[in-house]
Amino acid sequence: MSNARRERVVHYGPVAASQIPPNVARSTGRASTIEGPPEGLTRRALLNVLETFYRRPIVYLLPLVLLTALGALTALNADKEYRSAGVLNASAGSLLSEITDQSPSYGFERPSTVTARNINNLLRTAVFLSTVIDEAGLRDEIELGVLTTDEIRSSINAKGSGDTLVSVSATTAVPEWSQALAGAAIHSFVGYVKGQDIADATVRVDTYQKLTEDSRTRLEEAEAALEQFLIDNPDTGVVRPVLVELEAGRLATAQRRAEEALQEAETNLTDARLARDVAATVVDRQLRILDEPEVSGSPVGGLRDKVMTVGIFMVLGVILSAAFVTLAAVVDRSIRIPSDISSKFGLEVLGVVPSARRS
Amino acid sequence: MKLSFSKGRKAPAPLDELGGRADGALAILLEDGERVHMSASRVTSALRYFLARVQAGTGLPRRLAITSALHGEGVTYVTRTLAAIIAYDTDSTVASIDLNWRRPREQEPDEVRPSTLVDAVERGAPIESILRETTNPRLFLVDSGEVALARRPGMARSRGLQRVINQISERVDHVLLDVPPVLASSDAILLTQLADAYAFVVRHGTTASTQVEMALEELRGMEGCGIILNRADSNVPPRLRRMLGA
Numbered sequence: 001m002s003n004a005r006r007e008r009v010v011h012y013g014p015v016a017a018s019q020i021p022p023n024v025a026r027s028t029g030r031a032s033t034i035e036g037p038p039e040g041l042t043r044r045a046l047l048n049v050l051e052t053f054y055r056r057p058i059v060y061l062l063p064l065v066l067l068t069a070l071g072a073l074t075a076l077n078a079d080k081e082y083r084s085a086g087v088l089n090a091s092a093g094s095l096l097s098e099i100t101d102q103s104p105s106y107g108f109e110r111p112s113t114v115t116a117r118n119i120n121n122l123l124r125t126a127v128f129l130s131t132v133i134d135e136a137g138l139r140d141e142i143e144l145g146v147l148t149t150d151e152i153r154s155s156i157n158a159k160g161s162g163d164t165l166v167s168v169s170a171t172t173a174v175p176e177w178s179q180a181l182a183g184a185a186i187h188s189f190v191g192y193v194k195g196q197d198i199a200d201a202t203v204r205v206d207t208y209q210k211l212t213e214d215s216r217t218r219l220e221e222a223e224a225a226l227e228q229f230l231i232d233n234p235d236t237g238v239v240r241p242v243l244v245e246l247e248a249g250r251l252a253t254a255q256r257r258a259e260e261a262l263q264e265a266e267t268n269l270t271d272a273r274l275a276r277d278v279a280a281t282v283v284d285r286q287l288r289i290l291d292e293p294e295v296s297g298s299p300v301g302g303l304r305d306k307v308m309t310v311g312i313f314m315v316l317g318v319i320l321s322a323a324f325v326t327l328a329a330v331v332d333r334s335i336r337i338p339s340d341i342s343s344k345f346g347l348e349v350l351g352v353v354p355s356a357r358r359s
Numbered sequence: 360m361k362l363s364f365s366k367g368r369k370a371p372a373p374l375d376e377l378g379g380r381a382d383g384a385l386a387i388l389l390e391d392g393e394r395v396h397m398s399a400s401r402v403t404s405a406l407r408y409f410l411a412r413v414q415a416g417t418g419l420p421r422r423l424a425i426t427s428a429l430h431g432e433g434v435t436y437v438t439r440t441l442a443a444i445i446a447y448d449t450d451s452t453v454a455s456i457d458l459n460w461r462r463p464r465e466q467e468p469d470e471v472r473p474s475t476l477v478d479a480v481e482r483g484a485p486i487e488s489i490l491r492e493t494t495n496p497r498l499f500l501v502d503s504g505e506v507a508l509a510r511r512p513g514m515a516r517s518r519g520l521q522r523v524i525n526q527i528s529e530r531v532d533h534v535l536l537d538v539p540p541v542l543a544s545s546d547a548i549l550l551t552q553l554a555d556a557y558a559f560v561v562r563h564g565t566t567a568s569t570q571v572e573m574a575l576e577e578l579r580g581m582e583g584c585g586i587i588l589n590r591a592d593s594n595v596p597p598r599l600r601r602m603l604g605a
Contacts, residue, residue: 043603051564051594057594333568335567336564344568347583348585348586351406351412353406353437353590354401354591
């Protein structure tokens with residue numbers, strides 16, 4: 001070996017770790033990994049996931065891209081729909097009961113919440129839905145197959161707003177249908193509640209109505225019998241036999257009793273009617289229709305809804321992409337970070353050699 | 360004729376007489392000028408760091424085997440680069456011995472083959488003839504030679520091989536053995552035992568941890584210098600890696 005060559009020789013010799021030139025450590029670009037503190041499981045897992053992702057980012061971003069595109073298509077191709085909404089005031093009691101603090105209790109829930117839930121629950125029943133369809137005048141559309149009951153059921157929705165306000169809305173492709181359905185739902189519900197609350201009073205009215213009619217019939221019969229008796233036994237000025245007088249007295253008593261029974265029945269009927277009207281008034285006060293639905297002039301699903309649709313699809317895409325990357329990172333058993341070796345095998349990685357192709 | 364390079368591309372710096380370049384890259388050139396190995400500056404930097412770490416720890420063994428779990432991990436590349444670095448940076452002499460036997464093939468009538476390790480083991484070729492000189496007088500390469508599959512276990516166990524390795528060790532300061540993969544060859548363990556210690560090469564993002572575990576289990580009981588993570592290129596943005604402390 002020539003002297004010139006020997007002069008260029010570097011004598012390593014035994015050196016302490018602290019004596020390793022910093023530029024040597026820096027030149028590897030991995031000194032911090034090797035000399036740093038042992039990494040935690042979470043950090044290693046995160047690094048592995050990142051390594052997996054950045055190895056084939058396009059593949060893992062594909063679900064996100066596809067779902068975003070699908071969301072954009074869905075938003076652009078969404079049918080135009082019109083929404084009409086009416087507002088119902090569902091107070092806990094009548095004005096008087098509210099003033100006197102005698103309102104019926106809704107438990108821990110607000111009247112608006114309970115009422116909205118009741119409407120939505122009722123809409124699930126075929127009977128109530130049928131009432132709504134008839135009220136809205138859409139029976140022909142159902143029979144023609146233009147609309148289905150399921151479409152109508154899903155188009156109507158009640159939602160509580162504040163303590164007492166309930167918004168009942170309907171969303172369909174035809175503005176008039178929306179208005180009719182929202183209005184029908186509100187009126188059908190009010191009618192349903194009224195029917196339930198005045199049911200007892202109605203029974204009483206019906207009963208007293210029948211009693212009154214019976215009493216009237218009996219009075220008419222008694223009057224007719226007395227009249228006939230008096231025709232048959234006219235008052236000629238001659239003292240009538242005792243038996244005749246007794247019969248006349250009996251018939252007169254019967255007529256008087258029939259009159260009293262009729263009077264009582266009529267009084268009871270009046271009371272029952274009053275009670276029914278009061279109950280109906282209470283329901284009217286408890287469920288006041290504040291706003292009747294109107295025909296909507298502009299379709300729903302504007303820019304905000306479109307952005308929301310795309311956003312939801314994007315979030316789904318992110319979740320799917322993240323799931324794919326995580327799954328790939330879990331399945332891929334290859335060693336991607338130096339600390340994997342240290343943690344798994346307890347051996348030190350003394351050299352991290354980069355790829356020569358990138359030089 | 361004047362050479363011209365494509366626009367915007369710099370001409371590589373010239374190699375010095377020992378095969379080194381100003382940017383730290385190293386090449387192995389045979390006496391006839393044939394370039395048999397070239398390692399980039401970033402690779403040599405990383406392996407210089409490896410050598411410094413080994414030196415700072417147990418010290419660089421006289422005989423170091425470099426092996427891996429599977430084929431394609433870059434053992435030969437790492438071995439030759441390490442040999443080139445030792446020969447270039449120190450005044451020690453180094454021999455890089457290839458122990459990956461080749462399949463026998465028919466020799467052409469006018470073909471002249473250089474002597475190989477097999478020639479020294481089986482046919483008594485002198486050691487000087489199998490040590491292929493390079494432009495760096497401290498660096499020698501030893502070609503493995505051709506051995507049939509059936510004879511490879513016997514070759515790995517042969518005293519002749521041990522004797523030749525010993526003789527080479529007497530001639531040079533350091534011997535680097537390029538050993539076949541542990542999980543791919545049954546001879547790898549025996550060949551690794553010819554060295555004082557071994558370094559294990561793992562290819563980043565390719566070798567499964569279970570395979571590494573199996574290979575290291577096979578090498579249990581032998582002195583290990585450490586692990587070299589090869590071709591460790593991360594596509595994770597540097598700022599993100601720094602945030603995670605990588």
